[in-house]
Every structure is written in C-alpha cells, then in structure tokens.
Amino acid sequence: MTTTTHAWPKVFCHVDADCFFASCERLRRPELKGYPICVLSSNDACVVAKTYDAKARGIKTGMPVWEARDILPQAVYLSADFAFYGTISEHMFMVFRRFSPYVEHYSIDEAFLDAGGLMTLHDSHQAFADDLRQTVQREVGVTVSVGVSMTRTLAKMASEFNKPNGTTILARDDIAAFLDRVELTDIPGIAQNRANTLQGLGITTARAFAEAPEALVRSVLGKIGVELRLELNGESVYPIETESPLPKSVVRSASLGEVTADRDIVHAHLTHHVTRLACELLAKKLVASKFAVFIRHKSFDAVGMEFRLKRPTDNFFAIMSLADQALEKLFRPGERYRGCGIVAMDIIREQEQPHDLFGEVVADRRKGSILQVMSEINRKYGNGAAVMLAALPVRRIRRELRFRYPMLYVD
Numbered sequence: 126m127t128t129t130t131h132a133w134p135k136v137f138c139h140v141d142a143d144c145f146f147a148s149c150e151r152l153r154r155p156e157l158k159g160y161p162i163c164v165l166s167s168n169d170a171c172v173v174a175k176t177y178d179a180k181a182r183g184i185k186t187g188m189p190v191w192e193a194r195d196i197l198p199q200a201v202y203l204s205a206d207f208a209f210y211g212t213i214s215e216h217m218f219m220v221f222r223r224f225s226p227y228v229e230h231y232s233i234d235e236a237f238l239d240a241g242g243l244m245t246l247h248d249s250h251q252a253f254a255d256d257l258r259q260t261v262q263r264e265v266g267v268t269v270s271v272g273v274s275m276t277r278t279l280a281k282m283a284s285e286f287n288k289p290n291g292t293t294i295l296a297r298d299d300i301a302a303f304l305d306r307v308e309l310t311d312i313p314g315i316a317q318n319r320a321n322t323l324q325g326l327g328i329t330t331a332r333a334f335a336e337a338p339e340a341l342v343r344s345v346l347g348k349i350g351v352e353l354r355l356e357l358n359g360e361s362v363y364p365i366e367t368e369s370p371l372p373k374s375v376v377r378s379a380s381l382g383e384v385t386a387d388r389d390i391v392h393a394h395l396t397h398h399v400t401r402l403a404c405e406l407l408a409k410k411l412v413a414s415k416f417a418v419f420i421r422h423k424s425f426d427a428v429g430m431e432f433r434l435k436r437p438t439d440n441f442f443a444i445m446s447l448a449d450q451a452l453e454k455l456f457r458p459g460e461r462y463r464g465c466g467i468v469a470m471d472i473i474r475e476q477e478q479p480h481d482l483f484g485e486v487v488a489d490r491r492k493g494s495i496l497q498v499m500s501e502i503n504r505k506y507g508n509g510a511a512v513m514l515a516a517l518p519v520r521r522i523r524r525e526l527r528f529r530y531p532m533l534y535v536d
C-alpha cells in the first residue's frame with residue numbers, strides 16, 4: 126500500500142500485541158517452544174488467550190477448558206498470571222513512549238500513538254511503524270501488529286488486518302479498497318446488533334457503510350453512526366486520549382460472606398475495602414474530598430455516613446479514620462450485618478490539588494507511605510502478600526494469593 130504519505134492532517138498509530146498473554150508465557154518458558162499454549166481465566170474455567178497454532182486448531186477465546194482439552198489435548202494449559210503480563214505491558218509502553226510523546230493506554234496490550242509531526246525522524250509511516258514493531262520485538266520479546274492511518278478507527282482496523290507481526294498503512298487512496306475487504310463487524314463500535322440493522326438496509330460491507338448517505342446512517346444509528354462513518358472516510362472525529370477520564374466515584378464494597386453481629390469482622394472488612402480504595406487512588410494518582418461509608422443489615426437495608434474533607438486525600442489513615450467514625454455511629458450491638466463498603470467522590474488528579482500562596486501542594490500526603498510499600502509487595506508477590514493487620518479476619522484476602530510466600534502483616 127502507499128507509503129509516501131507525509132501530508133496527512135493527522136496520523137494515528139494503533140499498536141496491538143499478538144496473542145499477548147500467551148506470548149508472555151512463551152517468553153518466560155522457552156521450553157514450550159513449538160507447543161500450542163492456552164491461558165486460562167483466573168478460576169481456570171475457560172480459555173482467555175491462545176497462541177495462533179491453538180487458534181488454527183479451533184480453540185476459541187471463552188471456550189470452556191474441558192472442551193479445549195478435548196480438541197487439543199497436546200496444548201499446554203496455564204493459569205493466567207496478570208501481574209507478570211502487567212510487567213511486560215509496562216515494558217512495551219516504555220518503548221511506545223520513546224516513539225511518541227502522546228500515547229493512549231487503551232488496554233494492557235493496545236495503545237494509540239499520535240504519530241503526526243514525527244516523520245522527520247523516519248522516512249515514511251511505513252518506516253515509523255516497522256521501526257516501532259521491530260524495537261518492541263527486540264527489546265521486549267513479544268510481537269505486535271501496527272496500523273497507521275488518518276483516523277483512530279481506521280488505524281485500529283488496520284492493525285488487525287495483517288496479524289501477527291505485521292504493519293498496515295492506510296493512506297487516503299487505500300481506504301476504499303481496504304473497506305471492501307473487511308466486514309461490518311470489523312468496525313470498532315459496530316457489533317452484531319448494529320450490523321444487523323445496517324444489513325436490513327442492504328448495507329453489507331464496511332465500504333457500503335462508509336458510502337451510505339449520512340442522513341440514512343443518522344436515522345438508524347444516530348450520532349455514533351455519523352461519527353464512525355466520518356472516521357471511515359478519513360475525517361478524524363475521535364482524538365487520542367492521553368489522560369483517562371476522571372471517575373465520578375470509586376467504590377470498594379462486598380458482602381461479608383456471612384451474616385454477623387461481630388463488630389470486629391465488619392471492621393476488618395471495612396479496613397480491607399479502605400486499603401483497596403486507597404491503593405487504587407494511589408495507583409491512579411487521584412485524590413478525593415468526599416467519602417461515604419456504609420454497612421448493610423441482614424435485611425439488605427444499608428445505613429451510611431458522608432464526609433466532606435477540606436483537602437482532597439488518598440491517605441489510608443485519613444480515610445480509615447472516617448470509616449472508624451462511621452462504624453462508631455452506625456453499628457448497633459446485637460444487630461446482624463451482611464456487607465459494607467466505602468465510596469470516594471469529588472475526585473481530582475493529584476497534580477491538580479490546590480496550591481497555597483507559596484506554590485506548595487496543600488495535602489496531607491506522606492511520600493513513600495506504607496501503602497505504597499504494600500502495593501509494591503502485592504504487585505510483586507500477588508494480592509494478599511501484605512495486608513493490614515486489622516483486615517486479617519477477611520478470609521477472601523488469602524484466597525487471592527497465587528503463590529504461598531510468607532505473609533507480611535502491616536499494623
């Protein structure tokens with residue numbers, strides 16, 4: 126396809142690792158070379174990823190493991206290790222960020238890169254994409270497929286076109302021929318329902334959709350349809366999102382796994398939820414200034430308390446003291462409870478916190494906090510390797526452990 130494409134108004138690059146989880150396993154187990162690999166869901170119930178040779182033999186994502194073993198007994202079946210895949214993913218993204226300052230973290234193994242204005246470093250989009258692809262393979266050890274085009278949607282479809290380890294460049298002149306060769310459901314945003322609607326109107330290929338009258342598309346698929354149609358025609362509507370949107374709220378709650386009148390058990394679960402909430406805020410560099418704590422009666426009715434803080438926080442001890450206050454007020458001795466939880470609201474990014482007159486961040490943040498250390502340990506050794514002492518009665522924590530390392534308790 127055409128490669129002399131310097132004058133595009135915008136250049137989107139989509140990178141997608143090839144059978145990522147299975148490739149990660151192959152990477153750390155070179156002895157499995159030549160064997161098909163299936164990676165299983167966290168409860169080992171079904172296949173969540175497979176190598177291309179397993180796919181070629183009829184193994185599908187989501188297939189129950191017994192069915193897969195029936196079809197392909199000689200494949201290697203492995204439990205998923207998301208902590209390890211996360212590490213490989215981080216390594217890949219470090220490479221991506223060397224190729225563009227604007228990288229969208231789309232999923233664990235997919236990214237969008239703004240490749241506009243970078244062509245001075247490469248002779249062509251093809252050279253840019255090939256260099257990116259080969260660098261990931263050389264430095265990380267897994268292969269990726271790359272699509273480059275004038276819109277986000279086309280770039281994503283292009284990366285899918287030549288898998289594995291392929292590059293597809295779609296210049297304006299290539300679009301029509303490309304769309305002729307792909308199905309409606311290959312368009313991100315067109316699932317089976319929307320495809321059926323379009324087929325009902327005689328629109329059966331991606332190209333026919335791109336060439337359909339805008340008014341018709343609007344009448345059956347609304348604004349989304351119009352936007353997708355523009356994107357397929359090379360008119361960029363969807364930008365690269367380098368910052369994930371701020372969540373309205375973050376909730377951590379669960380049932381106690383029993384009905385109990387024991388205050389310590391409820392307190393343990395609240396501690397567990399506050400720990401997970403604070404870890405999540407910390408990991409996403411978010412702070413919140415409003416919190417709600419609730420406990421759920423045996424009858425499923427919940428009672429709660431709301432707190433508004435002067436300064437937004439992600440500090441475990443600050444949030445835990447709210448949970449303690451709430452429990453003090455809400456817990457009735459003799460009553461039986463079945464659940465509890467905590468909600469963070471009014472969330473902003475940590476770097477957007479108010480500054481005082483001297484430009485100092487006004488926050489009660491403790492750098493290198495105990496929680497940071499805990500998160501680090503849990504990331505390395507599996508959730509539950511380090512827990513708050515007060516949360517210890519929560520049995521669920523232990524079950525999350527993947528390996529049996531000595532437990533480290535934090536008081």
Ligand SMILES: [Mg+2]
Binds near residue numbers: 141142144145234235
């Ligand atoms: Mg992938």
